[in-house]
Amino acid sequence: xxxxxxxxxxxxxxxxxxxxxxxxxxxxxxxxxxxxxxxxxxxxxxxxxxxxxxxxxxxxxxxxxxxxxxxxxxxxxxxxxxxxxxxxxxxxxxxxxxxxxxxxxxxxxxxxxxxxxxxxxxxxxxxxxxxxxxxxxxxxxxxxxxxxxxxxxxxxxxxxxxxxxxxxxxxxxxxxxxxxxxxxxxxxxxxxxxxxxxxxxxxxxxxxxxxxxxxxxxxxxxxxxxxxxxxxxxxxxxxxxxxxxxxxxxxxxxxxxxxxxxxxxxxxxxxxxxxxxxxxxxxxxxxxxxxxxxxxxxxxxxxxxxxxxxxxxxxxxxxxxxxxxxxxxxxxxxxxxxxxxxxxxxxxxxxxxxxxxxxxxxxxxxxxxxxxxxxxxxxxxxxxxxxxxxxxxxxxxxxxxxxxxxxx
Amino acid sequence: xxxxxxxxxxxxxxxxxxxxxxxxxxxxxxxxxxxxxxxxxxxxxxxxxxxxxxxxxxxxxxxxxxxxxxxxxxxxxxxxxxxxxxxxxxxxxxxxxxxxxxxxxxxxxxxxxxxxxxxxxxxxxxxxxxxxxxxxxxxxxxxxxxxxxxxxxxxxxxxxxxxxxxxxxxxxxxxxxxxxxxxxxxxxxxxxxxxxxxxxxxxxxxxxxxxxxxxxxxxxxxxxxxxxxxxxxxxxxxxxxxxxxxxxxxxxxxxxxxxxxxxxxxxxxxxxxxxxxxxxxxxxxxxxxxxxxxxxxxxxxxxxxxxxxxxxxxxxxxxxxxxxxxxxxxxxxxxxxxxxxxxxxxxxxxxxxxxxxxxxxxxxxxxxxxxxxxxxxxxxxxxxxxxxxxxxxxxxxxxxxxxxxxxx
Numbered sequence: 001x002x003x004x005x006x007x008x009x010x011x012x013x014x015x016x017x018x019x020x021x022x023x024x025x026x027x028x029x030x031x032x033x034x035x036x037x038x039x040x041x042x043x044x045x046x047x048x049x050x051x052x053x054x055x056x057x058x059x060x061x062x063x064x065x066x067x068x069x070x071x072x073x074x075x076x077x078x079x080x081x082x083x084x085x086x087x088x089x090x091x092x093x094x095x096x097x098x099x100x101x102x103x104x105x106x107x108x109x110x111x112x113x114x115x116x117x118x119x120x121x122x123x124x125x126x127x128x129x130x131x132x133x134x135x136x137x138x139x140x141x142x143x144x145x146x147x148x149x150x151x152x153x154x155x156x157x158x159x160x161x162x163x164x165x166x167x168x169x170x171x172x173x174x175x176x177x178x179x180x181x182x183x184x185x186x187x188x189x190x191x192x193x194x195x196x197x198x199x200x201x202x203x204x205x206x207x208x209x210x211x212x213x214x215x216x217x218x219x220x221x222x223x224x225x226x227x228x229x230x231x232x233x234x235x236x237x238x239x240x241x242x243x244x245x246x247x248x249x250x251x252x253x254x255x256x257x258x259x260x261x262x263x264x265x266x267x268x269x270x271x272x273x274x275x276x277x278x279x280x281x282x283x284x285x286x287x288x289x290x291x292x293x294x295x296x297x298x299x300x301x302x303x304x305x306x307x308x309x310x311x312x313x314x315x316x317x318x319x320x321x322x323x324x325x326x327x328x329x330x331x332x333x334x335x336x337x338x339x340x341x342x343x344x345x346x347x348x349x350x351x352x353x354x355x356x357x358x359x360x361x362x363x364x365x366x367x368x369x370x371x372x373x374x375x376x377x378x379x380x381x382x383x384x385x386x387x388x389x390x391x392x393x394x395x396x397x398x399x400x401x402x403x404x405x406x407x408x
Numbered sequence: 409x410x411x412x413x414x415x416x417x418x419x420x421x422x423x424x425x426x427x428x429x430x431x432x433x434x435x436x437x438x439x440x441x442x443x444x445x446x447x448x449x450x451x452x453x454x455x456x457x458x459x460x461x462x463x464x465x466x467x468x469x470x471x472x473x474x475x476x477x478x479x480x481x482x483x484x485x486x487x488x489x490x491x492x493x494x495x496x497x498x499x500x501x502x503x504x505x506x507x508x509x510x511x512x513x514x515x516x517x518x519x520x521x522x523x524x525x526x527x528x529x530x531x532x533x534x535x536x537x538x539x540x541x542x543x544x545x546x547x548x549x550x551x552x553x554x555x556x557x558x559x560x561x562x563x564x565x566x567x568x569x570x571x572x573x574x575x576x577x578x579x580x581x582x583x584x585x586x587x588x589x590x591x592x593x594x595x596x597x598x599x600x601x602x603x604x605x606x607x608x609x610x611x612x613x614x615x616x617x618x619x620x621x622x623x624x625x626x627x628x629x630x631x632x633x634x635x636x637x638x639x640x641x642x643x644x645x646x647x648x649x650x651x652x653x654x655x656x657x658x659x660x661x662x663x664x665x666x667x668x669x670x671x672x673x674x675x676x677x678x679x680x681x682x683x684x685x686x687x688x689x690x691x692x693x694x695x696x697x698x699x700x701x702x703x704x705x706x707x708x709x710x711x712x713x714x715x716x717x718x719x720x721x722x723x724x725x726x727x728x729x730x731x732x733x734x735x736x737x738x739x740x741x742x743x744x745x746x747x748x749x750x751x752x753x754x755x756x757x758x759x760x761x762x763x764x765x766x767x768x769x770x771x772x773x774x775x776x777x778x779x780x781x782x783x784x785x786x787x788x789x790x791x792x793x794x795x796x797x798x799x800x801x802x803x804x805x806x807x808x809x810x811x812x813x814x815x816x
Contacts, residue, residue, distance in 0.1 A: 029466070029467055033472070039474065043474060043475045043477075045471065046470050051463065051466045051471075055462070055463055058458065058649075058707075059437055059459065062649055063453065063454045063459075064441070064442065066439060066442065066447065066451060066782055067450050067784065068782065074651075102509070102699055102701070104670065104672030104673065104674075105670055105698055107672075108672075133673075133682075134682045135672040135673040135674075138671045138672055138673060138676065138686035139671060141671070142670070142686065240703075241470055242477060242703050243482075243699050243700050243701040243702040243703060243704065244701075244704075245701075261550055261551075261554055262513055262516045263549070264512030264513075264515075265541075265542045265543040266512075266543075272787075273787065274541075275542070276538070278545075278546035289512040289516070290510025290513055290543065291510055291511070291641070293510070293652075294650035294651040295651055295707065296652075299703065374476065378682075379680075
């Protein structure tokens with residue numbers, strides 16, 4: 001064990017020394033008492049620039065420009081930020097992404113839009129997998145109940161994710177919509193986006209991708225996939241802060257065709273005409289409903305600045321290196337103690353986090369938190385290590401996992 | 409004109425000197441270059457305490473507690489803040505209000521819940537008035553179209569608002585839901601909440617009150633009215649900042665009976681069990697859908713602290729004094745120039761803002777903005793003066809209205 005640890009420590013030092021993104025760690029605010037923050041895929045750490053932007057926003061934009069801010073950029077902030085996320089993280093050309101609402105609400109709107117349209121064509125089945133994130137499953141369940149659709153479940157193997165073969169086996173002329181996560185929230189399994197999209201399209205249906213665990217970590221190429229619909233959250237790798245607004249993607253070819261049900265003034269062709277009768281915007285604004293969450297998007301703007309500076313490919317390269325290192329450490333220090341690795345070993349099938357399992361991990365995680373080692377317990381027996389590439393060093397990964405080993 | 413102005417200036421001085429809330433103006437951040445901010449009912453000004461709270465939140469809560477914040481208060485923040493708004497501003501006992509989403513999304517959820525339930529009883533009519541805020545009308549229109557309900561319009565007289573008699577004339581055994589604003593967004597007309605609620609209840613239907621222009625300005629007594637459903641926004645008199653989250657009220661007796669359609673993980677009985685199958689929370693949490701907008705509620709917390717310190721009755725007393733003064737100034741300085749007062753003269757029927765009309769007011773408002781006098785143009789011909797009691801002095805009202813007089 002001591003020899004192993006020394007070897008891992010030497011490797012961590014080598015990797016940190018060679019890491020071209022190492023200096024970016026200093027862009028984040030320090031967290032006193034935190035030994036290792038290994039939950040950047042649940043909540044990203046705040047940038048110093050986010051703190052500065054927020055202070056400036058309160059004093060200058062909100063405090064001094066006041067209501068004039070609407071004429072000076074707030075009015076189309078949802079689309080501006082959407083376009084930026086699209087370009088930096090999603091492979092989406094302008095005019096297809098908005099920032100608004102929560103992931104759940106945008107999921108509802110997009111799924112309703114797709115299912116309502118499919119029902120007019122006699123397609124009634126919503127396909128999803130048993131390992132999808134709870135809110136995705138609950139939203140689909142609710143829509144099925146209210147619209148008279150049916151759920152068609154793919155029995156996901158948590159260790160292997162949802163495969164193209166599994167999707168091909170269930171889609172067909174009855175498929176209304178397929179709802180999948182690109183990176184599985186527990187295992188970190190990375191689905192084959194382009195191949196699954198192609199299979200579902202061949203069956204005549206659209207896919208709604210949940211990109212919550214991809215955006216800002218794993219490059220996505222929505223336009224390249226010929227994707228239809230997507231949602232995701234901005235408080236993980238994009239740095240938006242706790243409960244930050246979500247993003248939604250509606251491919252250009254579906255705009256004006258798929259209609260979402262929560263029609264409010266910001267989805268109107270001309271909100272400030274305040275006229276009688278709703279006239280939906282002819283573009284991606286039709287996804288919007290209420291007043292955009294201007295203040296809530298300020299930290300996200302700092303996160304996008306950084307992603308623009310670094311580039312998603314460099315982020316992904318470090319992400320693969322971090323998760324690969326974590327797996328090697330797990331094999332050396334934890335597997336001998338009965339820990340099971342629940343994440344894919346093939347980096348092409350792995351997102352930005354790694355999940356390790358043992359029956360007593362609920363208790364172990366409590367003890368780690370007390371030591372300032374912050375991972376995320378995921379029932380029934382997983383500790384999930386979310387390794388945000390821009391704020392996490394290899395030494396930090398090792399410090400956290402060494403503490404974990406000590407608790408076993 | 410000069411004599412009039414001197415008299416008004418003397419009155420403004422008298423009123424400011426006698427104003428028990430005068431000192432609270434210093435609690436707000438200064439706005440350089442702004443001569444008069446008369447749009448506090450569109451966007452409230454930021455408190456110094458809000459700026460401090462936000463900075464502390466980014467560094468300490470988000471930056472240092474990180475994901476542990478969920479266990480340390482974030483998890484039920486929506487209800488905690490809802491309870492506070494309920495107690496301080498709405499006359500609602502705990503357990504009936506949440507803070508979440510946008511006003512539009514909460515309107516949709518609550519209206520859908522009520523209409524879906526009404527349809528099972530054969531009630532198909534959604535009653536609303538032609539002067540209601542656009543998003544309220546658009547949401548109702550969308551729900552009518554998707555659920556096969558019909559809209560029954562009350563032709564509102566913008567100068568007189570919606571009267572109990574008008575409501576009584578249209579409700580009956582076919583009424584599914586009545587959707588009304590408590591304070592009309594243009595005229596400032598204040599509807600008779602308890603009387604209208606009684607009339608609609610006698611017809612066997614619920615009312616959904618939009619309290620966006622009331623909350624934090626006009627006391628509301630939802631429980632006392634026997635109210636059913638309400639929504640409102642927090643970025644006006646409550647100080648939440650641009651695009652801050654909304655609040656929704658679901659009376660205890662309707663909980664577990666009316667079900668909203670956007671079922672996500674935070675509306676689940678136990679979100680972090682992440683179990684299969686949605687089990688709605690048995691309480692007001694069933695109104696929630698996605699991850700609560702934690703960061704976005706930080707300024708609101710400062711606004712509620714101040715409201716707690718001052719009390720809604722003192723706020724209302726100053727609000728009535730401010731709008732009364734504005735009407736006297738309008739009569740003296742503006743009406744002689746062909747300006748029409750579009751707001752009620754009876755303070756019992758008036759909310760916290762006053763609207764003045766003249767055919768050229770779109771241009772006049774542009775010129776006022778250039779002078780640092782910030783009101784809000786409302787088509788076709790109104791300048792709306794929103795007089796936030798805690799941040800507005802009588803001298804400021806006079807300065808703005810004198811500038812307006814000079815532009816005529």
